Amino acid sequence: MSNLLIPNPKEAESIHILREVAAQFERPVLLFSGGKDSITLVRLAQKAFYPARIPFPLLHIDTGHNFPETIEFRDQLVAELGLELIVRNVQDSINQGKVTEERGRYASRNTLQTTTLLDAIEEFKFDACIGGARRDEEKARAKERVFSVRDDFGQWDEKNQRPELFDMLNGRIHQGQNVRVFPISNWTELDVWEYIKTENIAIPSIYFAHKREVFFRDGMVWTANEHVYRESHEEVFEKMVRFRTVGDMTCTAAVLSDADTLDAVVAEIRDSTISERGARIDDKRSEAAMESRKKVGYF
């Protein structure tokens, strides 16, 4: 029997990066949000280490405002693949008085996650945190390294990044530093969706069109439920919607859509004229919202 392996260059690059993480670090962890990018990372990690198990745990920073469908999906995936899952809750950081819950119209727990994440890194002494961020998402992320060194305050210093030459990754760090690793840096949103389709990867149901109670604000579609602040004049409608990114309910807007199959979703993304993060309420706070959050240790 003769069969030839023709590599998919982006997939091969991501696997190379994941193997470097396992080899260069003592306590890596995969930051898992239940979104399509971190689900893709899990598949890539399976491929990198097969037939062995993925040699690091998953860490989920739970804002408490996640879509229930995402949490259900997370627990199912972890059980199926026999992975170790660590969950740390933003609610605990609030209870400990480390962060203060935001109030009012745009209240979100999104930025509060950073504190919980940094505490978890310290608690478990993680030296490498693997994330699903992509450079095509946002302009601050376009300047991100594959191995991005953070100081012991989790800070990103954009002017002082290590040059990354060819595919040689330098993960040497000092005590207290850690590295954020982005194996799918070079993938686009469309790459991720096409990969999910080709590989037949399961994703949470909220990525597909479904009926949902929503309201409209600032030209965006918001989920109507108890976690999302809504003013009395903001009327609730039932609409067919789907989510393009999956984050905290308070910062993830839905899009009106009838795309209820993977084929329809991929077709919709291909023709889309709005960027993925255009549906992220957290990025709309200011022109440099992501950059500011990254500097203090955000994902």
Next chain:
Amino acid sequence: MTHNRKLIKIATAGSVDDGKSTLIGRLLYDTKSLTTDKLEAIEKTSRQRGFDYLDFSLATDGLIAEREQGITIDVAHIYFNTAKTNFVIADTPGHVEYTRNMVTGASTSQVAIILIDARKGVIEQTNRHFFISNLLRLGHVVVAVNKMDLVNYDEDIFLKIKADFEVLVEKSDFKTDQITFIPISALKGENIAKHSELMPWYVGNTLLDHLEVLEPSDLHESTVARFPIQYVTRPRTEAFHDFRGFSGKLYGGSLKVGDEVTVLPSFTESKIKTIHFFDQEYSEALPGASITITLENEVNISRGDMLVKSSELPKSEKQITATICQVNSKPLKVGDKYTLQHGINRVLAKVESIESVIHTDFSGEVPASQLKLNDIGKVNFRLSKPIHFDTYHDNKSNGRFILIDEGSYDTVGVGFID
């Protein structure tokens, strides 16, 4: 995913004000890669700044400090696709730290677009950009003569710049068919995605058409196979109790089941038993694949070892000479010790002597006692253990390394083995 679409990686190089950001913004606009929200942001900011045109450079200028100073700090990666091709652009800034940044950006690219301002012609920076393209042995260089709108789309000006540049090409290792000249106006969109009616004398491809006809297979080198072991995969599960696989990325050439191989540094010989990718087995893997290999007999292999075909052994030496590009502000001096990372393998290295600093304009070299940031020079190293290498000229993946500072752990240099 991208199996039906090829992947082309491009580095862009230009001096300050050559219109590089504008060109990239224009490519994004013309391939409809700018989303409505980004386009609206560009329109809004262009209006605020009082421009009567769309300032496409705003599509790429990112960070707060960059917008304040109107500069680009670091290599930014930009993605767009056409129906046939996925493109990645490594956008490297043209100001002070050009060498460091361009070497970094070009290291992950197959093609360079070198921008020349039609009013200024071939300048010192152009020499440097081309020198680096030559040093890194990129597969193709596009010389984009920009701002043709400011020289009345004059063919003579274009031809003069082409002739000046061809003098550089003769001094390089490039063949003439690896270099393409295109007259453009990024601002006006001439010869970017559509043929310029204002330059009827130019009959070649538009920039975008040209980038689309490039084939990755022509841009990759084909040479001998090198398989550095990244990770030893031992599942220790019931189903795979005795499985001992060697995982890594394959470079240079393909490997087949049954190939007679030698493991370095032990020089143990064996045969490839199986080639795995995830839960499938293959009889052959092409270069670029991240695979797991098992061997016919028990061989002691650990991370950093290399597997090669027994008939194609690399050099194994403790004394090497390399062309170094210093990418850190701390200079490299005789007697300095570094960690040398050759692919994934790390050894200690001591600078025995510095032969010269090389002028990056093809005008030769001068003796030197140190390499400062952005210097390119010839350096002799003594290593703690032999490395198993090829020259960069013969085999790019196995002829390069980075230098890691023992104190800061920063990546301070990149080397190309002679």
